[in-house]
Amino acid sequence: MNRHTKEKFIKYILFLIALVSVIVLGLIVFSLFREGLPIFKKIGLADFLLGLEWYPTSEPPLFGILPLIVGSLIVTLISTIIAVPLGVLSAIYIAEIAPAVLKEIFKSIIELLAGLPSVVLGFFGMIVVAPWLQETFDLPTGLNIINASAILAIMAIPTISSISEDALYAVPREFKEASYALGATKFETIIRVILPSALSGVSTAVILGMSRAIGETMVVLMVAGGAAAIPESLFDSVRPMTASIAAEMGEAPYRSAHYSALFATGIVLFFLALVFNMIADYVSNKYKQVGSATL
Numbered sequence: 001m002n003r004h005t006k007e008k009f010i011k012y013i014l015f016l017i018a019l020v021s022v023i024v025l026g027l028i029v030f031s032l033f034r035e036g037l038p039i040f041k042k043i044g045l046a047d048f049l050l051g052l053e054w055y056p057t058s059e060p061p062l063f064g065i066l067p068l069i070v071g072s073l074i075v076t077l078i079s080t081i082i083a084v085p086l087g088v089l090s091a092i093y094i095a096e097i098a099p100a101v102l103k104e105i106f107k108s109i110i111e112l113l114a115g116l117p118s119v120v121l122g123f124f125g126m127i128v129v130a131p132w133l134q135e136t137f138d139l140p141t142g143l144n145i146i147n148a149s150a151i152l153a154i155m156a157i158p159t160i161s162s163i164s165e166d167a168l169y170a171v172p173r174e175f176k177e178a179s180y181a182l183g184a185t186k187f188e189t190i191i192r193v194i195l196p197s198a199l200s201g202v203s204t205a206v207i208l209g210m211s212r213a214i215g216e217t218m219v220v221l222m223v224a225g226g227a228a229a230i231p232e233s234l235f236d237s238v239r240p241m242t243a244s245i246a247a248e249m250g251e252a253p254y255r256s257a258h259y260s261a262l263f264a265t266g267i268v269l270f271f272l273a274l275v276f277n278m279i280a281d282y283v284s285n286k287y288k289q290v291g292s293a294t295l
Contacts, residue, residue, distance in 0.1 A: 029270070032263060032266055032267055032270060033267060035255075035259070035260060035263035036260060036261075036263030036264035036265075036266060036267045037260075037264070037267075038260045039063065039257060039260040039261045039263075039264045040264070042257055043063055047063075047064065048063055048064065048065060048261070048264060049065065049066065049069070049268070050064065050066050051063065051064015051065065051066055052064050052066055052067060052230065053067075053228075054067060054068060054228040054239075054244070055228075056248065056252070056257075056258040056261060057258070061257060061258065063257070063258075063261040065241065065244075065261075065264075065265055065268065066230070067228050067229050067230045067238070067239070068228060068239055068240060068241045068244050068265065069241065069268065070230050070231070070238070071145075071224065071228075071231070071238030071239050071240045071241070072214055072240035072241045072242070072269075072272075073214075074145060074231065074238065075145055075148050075149050075152060075213070075220060075224065075238065075240055076152070076210055076213045076214040078145065078146070078149035078153075078234070079148075079149040079150070079152035079153040079156060079213045080153075080156070080206070080209065080210050080213065082149060082150065082153035083152075083153040083154075083156040083157050083160055083209055083213075084160060084206050084209070086153070086157050086161075087156065087157045087158075087159070087160025087161040087164060087205070087206075087209065088160060088161075088164050088202060088205075088206075090106065090110070090157070090161045091160070091161045091162075091164035091165040091167075091168060091202075091205075092164075092168065092190060092194075092195075093106070094106050094107060094110075094161070094165055095165050095168040095169055096168065096186070096190055096194065097186075107165075110157070110158050110161050110162065111158070111162075113154065113157065113158045114158030114159070114162070118155065118216060118217075118218040118219050119218050119222075121151050121154060121155060121219055122151065122218050122219045122221070122222035122223055123222070124151070125143075125147050125148070125150070125151040125219065125222060125223035126143070126222055126223055129142065129147050129150060129151070129223070130142030130143050130147055130223065133146060133147055133235075137235065139235050141225060141237060143222075143223050143224065143225040143226075143237055144224070144225050144234070144235045144236055144237050144238075145224070145231060145234045145235065145236060145237075145238055146234050146235060147223045147224070148219060148220050148223045148224040148225075148238070148240075151219045151223055152213040152216055152219055152220070153213075155212060155213070155216060155219065156209035156210070156212050156213050157209075159205065159208055159209045159212050160205045160206060160208075160209040161205075162205075163201060163202075163204060163205035163208060164198070164201065164202045164205045166201065167198040167200065167201020167202050167204075167205065168194060168195075168198045168201075168202075170198065170201065171193075171194050171197040171198050172197075175193050175194070175197055176189055176193065176194065178193075179192070179193045200283075200284045200285075200286075201284070203280070203283040203284060204280045204283065204284045207276055207277075207279055207280035207283065208276075208280060210276055211273055211276040211277065211280075214240075214242075214269075214272060214273070214276070215242065215269070215273060216242065217242040217243065217245075217246045218246075220239075220240045220242060220243045221242070221243040221246050221247060224237060224238050224239060224240060224243055225237020225238060225239070226239050226243065226247070227239055228244065241265050241266075241268065241269050242269065244262070244265060245262050245265055245266060245269075248262060249262050
């Protein structure tokens with residue numbers, strides 16, 4: 001087998017692997033829509049998305065998922081507000097400031113944090129964070145938005161930090177040396193040269209961190225409180241969409257309206273994840289062009 005034949009063979013193997021991935025994803029999406037769309041024959045799309053009550057076992061059943069959508073979005077937003085500064089700043093410290101010994105220690109800690117099972121973090125939220133919140137702020141329950149957001153932030157930090165760190169390492173060394181040659185300090189070089197050059201990767205890391213938060217199931221199931229109602233404060237309990245699917249799918253009769261409504265909720269989650277990934281792709285390309293033009 002000559003070199004050209006080997007390259008052609010490898011090319012076809014890689015194509016088949018990619019094709020299998022696409023087919024599997026297509027089958028998952030097809031199954032999701034096949035099971036979820038029938039609910040819209042019983043209730044309208046607007047009633048499903050904008051309904052304020054989720055009581056699938058009542059008579060008649062109510063399938064309004066707006067409280068679930070609001071719960072998912074608010075928990076994701078607050079966790080992002082917490083995780084982004086911590087993740088990006090830790091990446092900057094590890095990549096540009098920390099001595100070699102500390103760099104390895106902090107990288108190991110972040111990798112260990114990324115490897116923690118979500119159920120372990122959920123137990124931490126239930127056993128440690130919830131009682132502390134309840135006693136400190138005199139709350140009826142510590143299972144609420146703040147608790148879930150804090151634990152999700154802990155889960156998102158490794159994603160944001162690792163990808164941001166890789167983006168910072170990818171900045172050409174010549175940019176830094178040119179900045180130092182012009183008399184810039186280390187801080188000025190980080191702020192005005194390194195970060196703008198790595199902004200494409202950092203912004204992608206933030207969006208992927210948000211995607212991780214909105215798609216998480218176990219943590220929000222354990223520490224968000226489970227109240228299917230639109231919250232009035234950050235200390236209220238909520239039930240994100242993932243928690244509702246995980247908690248109720250085992251009890252929903254096969255092919256019932258409840259079963260279909262849970263799959264339809266999964267469709268909404270699918271589109272939210274798709275939007276996040278499209279935003280990540282757009283922002284990445286935009287800041288890549290802006291960074292190149294600036295430099």
